[in-house]
Amino acid sequence: MIDKSFDSAGAAVADIHDGASVMIGGFGTAGMPDQLIDALIARGVGDLTIINNNAGNGEQGVAALIREGRVKKIICSFPRQSDSHHFDAAYRAGSIELELVPQGNLAARIQAAGAGLGAIFTPTGYGTLLAEGKETREIGGRNYVLEYPIHADFALIKAQQGDRWGNLIYRKTARNFGPIMAMAARTTIAQVSDIVPLGALDPEVIVTPGIFVQRVVEIGRESA
Amino acid sequence: MIDKSFDSAGAAVADIHDGASVMIGGFGTAGMPDQLIDALIARGVGDLTIINNNAGNGEQGVAALIREGRVKKIICSFPRQSDSHHFDAAYRAGSIELELVPQGNLAARIQAAGAGLGAIFTPTGYGTLLAEGKETREIGGRNYVLEYPIHADFALIKAQQGDRWGNLIYRKTARNFGPIMAMAARTTIAQVSDIVPLGALDPEVIVTPGIFVQRVVEIGRESA
């Protein structure tokens, strides 16, 4: 019997190693897998490459990882926010590397990784600083930039419900990067509000089929 | 008030013109929009480029379009079937052009069109007849073939339920190409078993948001 559920966030992240690349779901705080990130901080590993839309808000989640000095590089679209002071400080101190990616290229590169593409010609960024040095091509009268897939060793995501086969459904705009990151990482770890019995999720409404999810941890609604 | 529902299949396809490119959903007969195809046949236009996984089975759907001589070119992955005699005859007579595309490249090229990519490096077909003459590239130690998006003037698809804004849900494996074709065509026409009131479809389970659908026709369960 296959049971992908783990008893604790700590157990679920126990093999994330120094130097790992880690995708982290969430847009702002919606869909941020806080308990998994806390467990990752508690593990004490560093030199991480983090892929997230933002570079942390306030004191939680990605911000806390940066505050604790665990992040070597961040790949994101929107690092600068009113409460991104931990990133700002690290960036100004030169202690964190930033790869700034337009959000649509970020999503498309993650999706390309999950789908096994080698590279994509994307319309976004052509003629801007963010395409400097990159291969470009005119196709059908429009200009495109060649961008490569973003793979990761791990993805930490948050979903609403999961089952022991790893099937997931999400809640409202907390869905955001979860489904595509699950497809792009070698090991996807989902924190969910509830683990439900196999068959409880309607096969028509499962957003992430279990093939893309290796571990599921129930966090509960109150603490999530 | 926006109401994308049409009274009849005939009215919904009334502007499909000679020479149009038309994506048609379905894998085998599952998800085949038979009533829309019948209406298209009744319109009498020809020189069509059809994009479908197959090249028609038996006497219905795509097979009937081919039988009636309406198809100039078909882009598909699996034309040869036990009951694909209308395609077989047209192909042998040289009266239909075939672009044979591996099924994953077909899906990826349709998805690329919907997503606005200029081209993709895809792993499938490298070193085979189906990549002859195409640009290839080694990326990260693996070989890829450059493939271009497939756009269409129209997509004819079949869904289970729709609403007046064009939101759709599908049924079982009849989903197949519907969601990605809806994204890749300029005008997407969906035949549905039921048009339901706005708000009846749970926003978490809508598979194709209405932005990708221009027309919805209720066919009813019996005849569908």
Add this chain to the structure above:
Amino acid sequence: MNRLNRDQMAERVARDIPEGAYVNLGIGLPTKVANYLPQERDIFLQSENGLLGMGPAPAAGEEDWELINAGKQAVTLLSGGAFFHHADSFAMMRGGHLDICVLGAFQVSVHGDLANWHTGESGAIPAVGGAMDLAIGARQTFVMMDLLTKSGESKLVEACTYPLTGLACVSRVYSDLGVFSVGAEGARVIELVDGLSLEDIRKLTGLPLEG
């Protein structure tokens, strides 16, 4: 002269958004446009973080922090709205499915080039978000901005000096002083606020604008 305030600018943009349009209002100032869309028109607001059919802000105390917009503000979903993941959301933009997006800007060139993501100052922390995708993806990109900087320089320019967001992507500029079309043919005046002449606007912008 009858300079428009921000709400009046938003109202002016809203007037040009037709029924049935799929629209993204970016973040910041353009989100005000939503307040002026007539209730009787079905207009579909998209937010990059995965929703279509965005409704107004919830009542205080009713916020659901898993139902937010691109500016991370709590919003609601209209009946008929839908949720989807990030790749599908950006496919809507980049695949040309959005009719209109409305963005703020540092500068817009007469040919429709847009600069709105980066001041180019050394030491500034850059952040682009979805701006580049929206700018080049939507069928029409409207810019909403004050026409002049605080120090009186025109933000409608012959060529942008700030780092670009996208090339030849803006079609209209809605400003506090007037509405302009921009593009391959250059810039033209569509309308000016009461009390401002074509001569005045040429002086303010330094551009040989025509009506």
Add this chain to the structure above:
Amino acid sequence: MNRLNRDQMAERVARDIPEGAYVNLGIGLPTKVANYLPQERDIFLQSENGLLGMGPAPAAGEEDWELINAGKQAVTLLSGGAFFHHADSFAMMRGGHLDICVLGAFQVSVHGDLANWHTGESGAIPAVGGAMDLAIGARQTFVMMDLLTKSGESKLVEACTYPLTGLACVSRVYSDLGVFSVGAEGARVIELVDGLSLEDIRKLTGLPLEG
């Protein structure tokens, strides 16, 4: 010699599919493998047309023609299964998420090249379906075939003469006469049916096979 029939071949393949594997059984002969997967093992069968967790054929009269497999046969869905669209389905294959696929073949080379989609005969109507995607996408591609053609030629070959489906993609060949590994190191015999010697198989295949 104890030549395996098709059901025995299917049973032999099934023995090598571990619990938890995500597996695609293509169309035709390999679909028989499903009949021999032990009930007590959770094994996830994927079908290219958009389902994961495929169950056995329904009882006669219970067919739902919107619940079919890649071979267009009526199937069922296990509890815990899911439906998805074609791009996601092929992402499962091409993105390396499937552990194993099992395909038929016209020829397999000792280096793992596969030919299974086209005889190359002029006038033949070619059809590829998902074969090329599966062959190069799954982490392991198993081939299930008779080792010899009807006229006695080996289908395990030094180099394929039929048009290729994929290069260096097959890792194992399950045949009526034995099981072989193929790949960068060339072909090796894993097991032979009772009554067949290494010498015999070398003669039959014309290949310098080792055990």
